[in-house]
Amino acid sequence: MRPEDEDRIATQLAKVMAVACVRNTQLETLHAGLTPVSHTGDGSDVIVEDAAGRRIPWSEVSRINDDEMRALMREIVDRLYTFHLRIDDPGFRAEIDRWAAMTAKWDAPKPDPILSAIPSVTPERN
Structure with missing residues (x-):
């Protein structure tokens, strides 16, 4: 397969996934809700006061707790697993093709620097 075809397929697959x-x-659900007003635009002028009276700068506030993160990761893993199991099903593929249309105006993906830094050849173990 030509590199440009591999890139096109990987781009569309990444977006639809x-x-x-x-x-x-x-x-x-985590994204829903009110966003604080920031006159600086970067949140540096926003302070959250918690029930213990601590004043926490917005940039240091955790916006998702451990239980929410655990539930989110489980759901994403289950969906990725199901996606891979069903990718050869024609009905599923037809739905995926419809979803792909909504990503047409998204930015093109670029290689992630952390995953890209992983060596492509595993060194021999002693």
Whole structure:
């Protein structure tokens, strides 16, 4: 397969997996709600006061607790697993193709620097 075809397929697959397996999850619930007003635009002027009276800068506030993170990761893993199990099912593929249309105007993906830094050849073990 030509490199440009591999890139096109990987781009479309990454985007549709993001929609099907990440975006439409509990992440939407976590995203819902009020966003604090920031006159600086970066949140540096926003302070959260908790029930113990601690004043916490917005940049240091955890916006998701451990239980929410655990539930979110379980849901994403289950969706990725199901996606891979069903990818050869024609009915599932037809639905995926419809979802792909909503990603047409998304930015093109780029290689992640952390995953890209993993060596492509595993060194021999002694």
